[in-house]
Amino acid sequence: MLSAERFSLPGPEYLAQRHVLTYMEDAVSQLLENREDISQYGIARFFTEYFNSVRQGTHILFREFSFVQATPHNRASFLRTFWRCFRTVGKNGDLLTAKDYHCLLQLLCPDFPMELTQKAARIVLMDDAMDCLMSFSDFLFAFQIQFYYSEFLESVAAIYQDLLAGKNPNTVIVPTSSSGQHRSRQASSECSPLDGVEASLFFQCLETLLDRSKYSCPPPALVKEVLSSVQRLTFYGFLMALAKHHGINRALGALPDKGDLLLDPPMDQELEKLVAQVSGLSISTPASSSGEPANLPSRNSPRINSPWKPLHHRRKVDTESDISTEETDSSEN
Amino acid sequence: MAAAACEKRRPAPTPAAGPARAGAGAEAPGRALEGASEFLRQAGVTTMVREALLKLLEARPEEPVAFLADYFEKLVLSSPEAADGGGDPRGQPQRLARALWYVRLAHHSHRTAFNNNVSMAYECLGASGRRKKPGVNGRIYSELLRRICQDSEAPQEVTSPLLQRIQCRDHEAVPFDVFRYGVLTCFVLLEFVAKADTLYDVLDDGSGIADKRVCQAVLGTLEEALGASDFSVPIRYLEAGSKLGPDCLALAMDRALLERKLSTSMKREEFLKKAAVLFIAKVKPVD
Numbered sequence: 001m002l003s004a005e006r007f008s009l010p011g012p013e014y015l016a017q018r019h020v021l022t023y024m025e026d027a028v029s030q031l032l033e034n035r036e037d038i039s040q041y042g043i044a045r046f047f048t049e050y051f052n053s054v055r056q057g058t059h060i061l062f063r064e065f066s067f068v069q070a071t072p073h074n075r076a077s078f079l080r081t082f083w084r085c086f087r088t089v090g091k092n093g094d095l096l097t098a099k100d101y102h103c104l105l106q107l108l109c110p111d112f113p114m115e116l117t118q119k120a121a122r123i124v125l126m127d128d129a130m131d132c133l134m135s136f137s138d139f140l141f142a143f144q145i146q147f148y149y150s151e152f153l154e155s156v157a158a159i160y161q162d163l164l165a166g167k168n169p170n171t172v173i174v175p176t177s178s179s180g181q182h183r184s185r186q187a188s189s190e191c192s193p194l195d196g197v198e199a200s201l202f203f204q205c206l207e208t209l210l211d212r213s214k215y216s217c218p219p220p221a222l223v224k225e226v227l228s229s230v231q232r233l234t235f236y237g238f239l240m241a242l243a244k245h246h247g248i249n250r251a252l253g254a255l256p257d258k259g260d261l262l263l264d265p266p267m268d269q270e271l272e273k274l275v276a277q278v279s280g281l282s283i284s285t286p287a288s289s290s291g292e293p294a295n296l297p298s299r300n301s302p303r304i305n306s307p308w309k310p311l312h313h314r315r316k317v318d319t320e321s322d323i324s325t326e327e328t329d330s331s332e333n
Numbered sequence: 334m335a336a337a338a339c340e341k342r343r344p345a346p347t348p349a350a351g352p353a354r355a356g357a358g359a360e361a362p363g364r365a366l367e368g369a370s371e372f373l374r375q376a377g378v379t380t381m382v383r384e385a386l387l388k389l390l391e392a393r394p395e396e397p398v399a400f401l402a403d404y405f406e407k408l409v410l411s412s413p414e415a416a417d418g419g420g421d422p423r424g425q426p427q428r429l430a431r432a433l434w435y436v437r438l439a440h441h442s443h444r445t446a447f448n449n450n451v452s453m454a455y456e457c458l459g460a461s462g463r464r465k466k467p468g469v470n471g472r473i474y475s476e477l478l479r480r481i482c483q484d485s486e487a488p489q490e491v492t493s494p495l496l497q498r499i500q501c502r503d504h505e506a507v508p509f510d511v512f513r514y515g516v517l518t519c520f521v522l523l524e525f526v527a528k529a530d531t532l533y534d535v536l537d538d539g540s541g542i543a544d545k546r547v548c549q550a551v552l553g554t555l556e557e558a559l560g561a562s563d564f565s566v567p568i569r570y571l572e573a574g575s576k577l578g579p580d581c582l583a584l585a586m587d588r589a590l591l592e593r594k595l596s597t598s599m600k601r602e603e604f605l606k607k608a609a610v611l612f613i614a615k616v617k618p619v620d
Contacts, residue, residue, distance in 0.1 A: 007443075011390045018397045020389065024382060031378065032369050039376055044408035047381070051402035073398070 019071040023054055026067065057081065065111045072216045075148045076254035081108060083140060083255055084267075090136030091262045097121075097131055101139050119153075120146040123239045137261050142243045148252055151215035153239065159205045160235045163197040196234035203227040222247045381408070391446035392439040407434055429473065432458045433480055441520045451513050469512060471501030481519045487526040488602060491609045495522050499619045511619055518616055522609065529608040533601050541601075548599040548607075550589035554582050556611050 006014055015021050027050045031038050038046045053059040057077030060068045068078050086104050089096065096104075098121035105112040123142035124134045146153060203224060210220040217223075226241045227233070233241070242248055249255060256263075373379045385404055394400040411431060432454035439446035458477065459469045478499065482492035499515045501507050507515075536551065537543035558576035575581070 006393050006395070014390065014393060015386070015397075020386070020397045020401075023398065023401075024386070028373065028378065028382065032372070035372055035376075042409065043376060043378055043381060044405050047385075047405040048402060048409050051398055051405060054398045055396075055402050 019073070022070055023051070027051070061108060063109065065109055065113060068109050068112075069147070069150070072148070075216075076252065078109070079140075079144050079147065079254040082143075083261070084264075086136070087262055087264070090140075093135075095133035095135055096139070097133055099131075101134070101143070116147060116150070117143070123236060123243055126236045126240065137258055140255065140261070141249065141258065142240070144249070144252065144255060145218075145239060145243045148254070149216055149218060149242075152209070152213055152217045155209050155213065156206065156238070157235060159209065160197060160202070160238075163202060163205065196232045196237060199227045199230050199233055202233070202238075218242060218245075218248045219251050222251065388438065391443065391449065393443075403434070407431060425473070428457055428460075429477060429480065432477055433484075436477075436481070436516055436520075441517055441524075447517070448513065451516055452509065454516070455509055455512050469507045470503065471505040471507055472503040474507040474512060474515065475500045475503075478515055478519050481516065482523065485523045485526075486530075487523055487609075488605065490602070491526055491605050492519075492522065494610065495519065495613050495616060498613060498616055501619060514617075515619065522612055522616075525612050526605055526609055529605050530601070532608075533604050536604075537601070542598040543601075543604065544590070545597040545599040546589040546592070547586050548604050550585040551582065552604075552607050552611065554585045555608065559611055559615055 006017075009017065027047060030050070031043070031046060050059070054073070057073075057080055060074050060078045061081060068074055082105065085108065089104070098117055101121070102112070102114055102117040105117060118130065120139065120143035121130060121134065123146060124138045125132050206223060206227075207220065210217050210223060222245060223242075225247075226238070226245060230237075230241075246257060249257065255261065370379075385401060388404060389397055389400060392400065410427065435450045435454035435457065436447075438450045441447045454477075455469060458473050475496070478496055482489075482496060485492075495518065499518055501511070532551065533543060533548075536547055554576065558573040
């Protein structure tokens with residue numbers, strides 16, 4: 001269906017739909033930033049590396065937030081990278097606060113906005129007690145929904161608020177005492193006498209949004225499924241249900257099922273090998289025993305052993321040293 | 334000096350990068366921008382990007398990023414030799430791989446794109462290094478066709494009769510129109526076989542074995558549709574199409590089912606082979 005459609009689209013629309021120009025422009029601007037190195041290295045080779053890294057999803061590492069969130073593929077790649085880098089957190093069963101998770105996110109994307117992390121935490125914590133501890137998987141799945149469907153969720157929030165305020169002409173809000181699904185939680189920060197909105201009405205409003213939205217949306221059938229299983233629900237109840245839905249996770253395709261989240265035999269083997277090596281060397285560095293020395297850009301040894309593509313890696317190290325020289329320069333002044 | 338270099342190479346990650354860059358530009362308005370586009374032109378980036386996008390638009394692949402990665406990779410593989418001024422002949426396997434890649438870039442129904450790519454493949458196979466006389470001989474042409482068929486899912490016994498029909502002798506020079514004809518015919522046959530394969534899926538109803546009579550009825554109808562017609566007259570296409578319409582075909586199948594005797598069956602390979610034979614009979618031999 002989609003595959004046939006792409007042949008009938010006008011060229012520019014095809015390119016826009018697939019975000020080709022986003023990547024092409026990014027590639028060219030990276031090329032310009034490093035033109036001396038790259039002209040020696042070979043321009044075609046640079047493009048090959050660039051598009052291969054886009055294909056593999058490693059292109060978002062250490063990039064600016066505006067780029068990380070620029071396309072659905074970038075978002076999915078970021079989610080996947082976040083999961084792969086920090087799953088040991090989940091494995092160790094550590095519980096972290098929103099702030100801690102935000103620090104982890106910033107290791108991958110230095111200017112990642114706190115606001116997004118907080119929104120994700122609100123889904124897990126149902127909008128209260130923001131300094132609570134969360135498990136890795138709870139946070140990850142909530143974060144996935146919040147990050148990947150950001151624009152969609154904003155529209156949903158607006159619709160929800162309208163419904164709560166009774167702005168929808170069809171709305172007949174009858175306060176009920178028994179049907180609330182998430183009675184223990186408050187719907188939104190401003191106190192509402194009602195326990196959420198009626199699910200079927202909510203879905204009617206979302207249906208048009210799902211149809212029209214030019215941003216990524218969860219599959220309509222699955223949204224319907226979520227909403228038809230309850231009578232009333234709150235905004236955060238809805239988000240939580242989306243976050244926990246296996247089908248939505250699968251459709252998004254960035255993360256494995258919840259049960260497999262912490263499984264990765266090859267990585268484990270690698271880790272064991274490294275740990276064995278390190279202990280064999282009898283140098284005890286805290287970084288290597290606690291994290292994933294090969295993969296995790298830990299705070300103590302930033303990005304030195306990371307296995308990412310040599311070109312990009314080199315560039316990132318360059319840029320980093322550039323930044324630091326600038327910093328020292330300015331401090332000297 | 335060093336600071337200027339830093340400024341130029343300052344990465345985008347910091348949120349201030351945008352304004353900072355604009356600020357640097359303000360010092361020498363337009364100069365930086367001009368320098369950049371000059372660099373892109375001189376280094377050949379502009380042309381390279383434009384050609385890549387054109388190829389992409391021709392082919393409209395489902396996965397454009399993967400397509401571009403492969404595209405540039407091929408460029409890398411071919412560029413060192415190109416830079417040498419073509420002094421060193423590229424190895425034949427490499428040229429063959431490149432030609433294969435070209436002919437697969439676009440589906441043959443996008444005729445313009447497909448023709449372009451085929452002519453690129455032809456040039457690529459013909460440019461055999463130091464010999465000034467370019468050209469494609471029968472050996473490499475046949476090899477290309479064989480590889481096209483080999484990489485598909487169609488069984489060899491289905492495709493080899495076609496290859497025999499459109500092959501050239503090893504030392505013959507292959508003109509472009511023959512080359513194009515051969516490549517195109519291969520692709521069409523492969524698609525035909527794939528369609529026949531799904532047709533068999535329908536006939537066997539998931540059981541893996543289809544009734545021989547029904548198969549023969551289908552093949553018979555197909556033959557009738559293809560057989561009588563002379564395809565230089567456009568109306569024959571409509572006729573053939575109508576003969577294969579659901580009513581005609583269903584009728585034939587129904588009749589076959591009625592008169593079927595106890596289950597003899599036809600295997601998938603046999604069905605495909607027979608279907609392919611019908612097709613191949615219509616292929617004009619190359620000689």
